Amino acid sequence: MTCPRRKRETNTTCMLVRRSRGIHDYGKILRENMRMLRAIVLQEDRNFIKVWSRTSKSSIAYESGKIYFENYQSCYSCIDSHPQLLYKLPQRTKLEKIEDALQCSSPLEKALSAPSDQKPCLVTLTANNWLYRLSAETGEKLQGVYLTPNTKFKYLHWDEFQDRFYVKSVQNKGAPFAQQAGVSQNTLMHLAIFNVFPLEIVGMLEINKTVFGSTVTDVVLTQGTLAVSHSTKSVKLYSFDRIINECMTKRLALGRPSPFHEGRTVGDAPYGIPVNIFIKDCPPVLFEVSCSDHNVQIGGHPWHYIYTPPHKKHRGTYHICSLAEGILAKNGIQDMNCCSLETDLIYLHPDESGRIVHVGPNTIKMLRCVSGLRSDSPSEVVEDFSITTSRNNVGPRVTVTSSGRTVKRIGQQLDDDPDQETFRTVGYEDEVDLLALVVTDGEEGEGRARLKLHDNSSGKLLKTIPLEQAWDVTYRNDMHYDKETIVHIEERNNSFRCHVYKLQTETK
Template structure:
C-alpha cells in the first residue's frame, strides 16, 4: 500500500526562497502567496483598521486598487500601506467632462503593436463625444478617437471583459415639434462597439423600433449577446455575431465617410452595421427591472418575475425547458432558499439585516455587510465567510455608521476594504487596511 500523502503547507519564507531560485509555474507560486495571505488575514492578532477617509462632491469610484475622484480626474492608489495620490489631471471644461470610464488591463500572453498598448489604461468617454485612452498610472493621454458629430454617446460597458466594450448613446426623444407634426421617432439609440487591445472599432449600429419593436426601452451588450428590454417587462436576446457586417478600421479612410478618416474630428465613425430585419430571437423572458442572468452547467437563468408578489426574489430555471429545479421553492436576494416569505422593510434601521455581499475571488472569501440596528443609523459589520462551507471566519466592525437611507458600496480586495457612501449631495470614501493588533 502506498504511503498516505500528507498535506503540505508553505510559509512566506519558503515562497521567497522559491522566488529567488526561479520557478516553473508562476501561477502556482501566486496561489501559494494568496493562501499565505488568507492565513495571515484570519489570524487572531490581525484585523482591518480604518486608515483613511476622503470626501467629494462628485461620485467616487473604486477599481483594482485605485480610487477615482472628480469624474476620474483625481486618482489615489490603495496598493501601499496608506492611499496616496497617483495623479491629478488638469481641470476639464464642462463640454470635456468625463461621463463614464472603464479600466483596462492588457493581456500578458499577447504582443501588441505598440508599447503603450501594454500600459494599464482608463477608457474615458467625454461629454463632447471623444473616447480617450489614458494611462492608469500617470493620467497621460495615450490615444483619442472622435465618435460622432450626430449622436450623443454617454455610457460605457463591457461586452466581454478586457476584450470588447460598447458605448451607448442617449435615447432619442421626440421633440415637441415632432409630436405636433405627428412625426414618430423610430430610432431609439446607437451602440458603438470596440475591441480593446489594440483599440479598434467593430462598428456602430442603430437600435430601431421598426426592427426591434415599438416598446424598446433599453439595450445592453454582454458576452456577444444583444439584450433588448421592452416596456412590457420582456427581455429578448439576439446574437451580435449574426448582426455584425463589414468592419471599420480606425485611422483609415472609409467610403461611408466619403473618403474621410475613421475616428477623426469632425467626421467620427459612421454607422456601418445596418439591421434591415429583426434577427432571430435566441431567448425571451419576462422579468422585473429587465434583469436576467444566464450561467451554470447545465445552463440556467436567474430572474425576478415581474409581479409584485415576487418582488425581492430570484427564480432559477433551466434554459432548456424553463423548469425550476425544486418546485415551490424561491431563492431570496440574500441567497437563502425558502418556502414562505415574510415582507420586511429593507431600510428599517431597527432590524438586523444583510446589506451587501462581496466575493473576494482570489482569497475565496465572502464578505457580508450586516447592520445590527442597535442605534438610530445602524452600525455595520463585515462578516468574512469561507466560500466553500459558508463558515463564519471573522467579524470586522466598521467605524462609520451605516445609514440605509443613502447608497453604499463595499469592496473587499485582498488586504483592503473600501466603503463608499453617499450622504445628501456628498460622497465619502473610507479605506481599511489589514494591520497587526498590538496587545
C-alpha cells in the first residue's frame, strides 16, 4: 500500500534554491514560476493599485502585455511598474490607416533561417490593402505584402491560433448600375490565407454564390474548416485542407515570380497576390446545422456542439448535442431563465479542458459533458460548480409625484439591475489558472466594481479586488486581467480611457 502524497504549500524560497542549482526541465521551471506568482497575487498584503490612465479619441486595444493607441500607431508596454512607451509609428495618411491587427508570438521549438522571422511581431492590415509585419518591440517594418488592387480587404482573423491566419475582404454588394440592370454579382468575398513564422502565402480564394448557393451570407475559417452561413439560418462546415488539396491550381511564394502572370512578383505592388484556389464544385459537407444568429460552437471531450435552434420557442436556450450521433445530451438544454437587458452567454472554456462556461447576470455555471455508460446511451451534461451573486429582495418601489400622489411600481426587477450585484465580464488567466470575474453593485455608489479571482478547478473565491475607477454600465467596458496587471478600457461619449492597475504591497 502506497502512502498518499501530502499536499504541500508553495514555498518560494525552496523553489528559488532549486532553480539556482539548475533544473533542466524548462517546462517545470515555468510551471513553478507561475505557481509562485499565483501565490504572490493571492497574498493578503498584496493588492492592485491604479498607477496609470490615458485618454484617446480612437479605440484602445490590449493584448499580451501591450496597449495600443491611435489605431496601433503607438504601443505601451505593461511589463514595468508603470506603462512605458515602446514605440510610436510615423503619422499615416487616411489610405495608410491600420484597419486590423494580430499579435504573433515567436515559436520556441524551432529556429528559422532569418533572425527577423524569429521575433514576436504585429501583423497589420492597412486601408490600401498592404499587409505589414512589424516588430512587436520596436515597430520596425520587417516585411510588407501587397494583397490586390481589385478587392477591399478589411479583417484579420486566426484560423489556427499562432499558426495560420486569413485576411477577409468586405462583402461585394455589386455596382449600382449592375443592380439596376438586373445583373447578378456571384462573387461574395475573397479570403487570403497565410502561415506565420515565417510569413508564407497559402493561397487566395474567391467565395462564389454559384458554388455555395445564392443564400450564402458570410464565410469564416476556423480550426481548419470553412464555415459558410446562409440566409436560411443554416451553417455548413467544409474541410479547408481538402479544398486546398483539390482546388489549388498553382503554389505561390512571396517575393517569387507569379506562375499566373509572367514578369510579376507575388506580393508586390501593383499586382499583389493572384487567386490560385478555384472552387468549381461544392465540396462535401462535413457538418450542417440550423441555428439562430448563425452561432454554433464545436468542442469538448467528447466532441459536442452548442447552438440555439431557430424557432421562437427555443429563444434564450442553448442545446448541447453529441457531434458523432447528433443526439441531444441528457440535461443538454441549458436555460438561465433570466430577465435582463443583456443575454446570457455560453462558450467552451479556453483552458482546453472541454468544459463549458454558461454566464448569466447573477449565475455562472461550469459544465462538462460525460459519456454514457453504454455505447448506445446519450452523453450527459453535468455541473462541476456554480458561482452566484448576492441579491437583496427588493419590494415594490414607491415614488411620490409633485402633486403628492404616491405611486407604486410593481414591475419585475431586471436580473442585471445596476442596484444589484451583477456579473459583467468573465475572463480566464491561463498562466496562473484563475477565473477573473467583474462584479458591479450599487452599494458604494453607482458604477462601482470589484474583480473577483476564483480557482479555475473548484470555483472557490480566492481574492476580491476593489477597482478605483467607476464602471458605467450604460457604456462599453473591457477588462483584461494579466497576471500582475489589470487593464480597464472604457468608452464614454465617443472617447476612450485606459486605466492600469499593478500588483503592489499594501502599506499599513
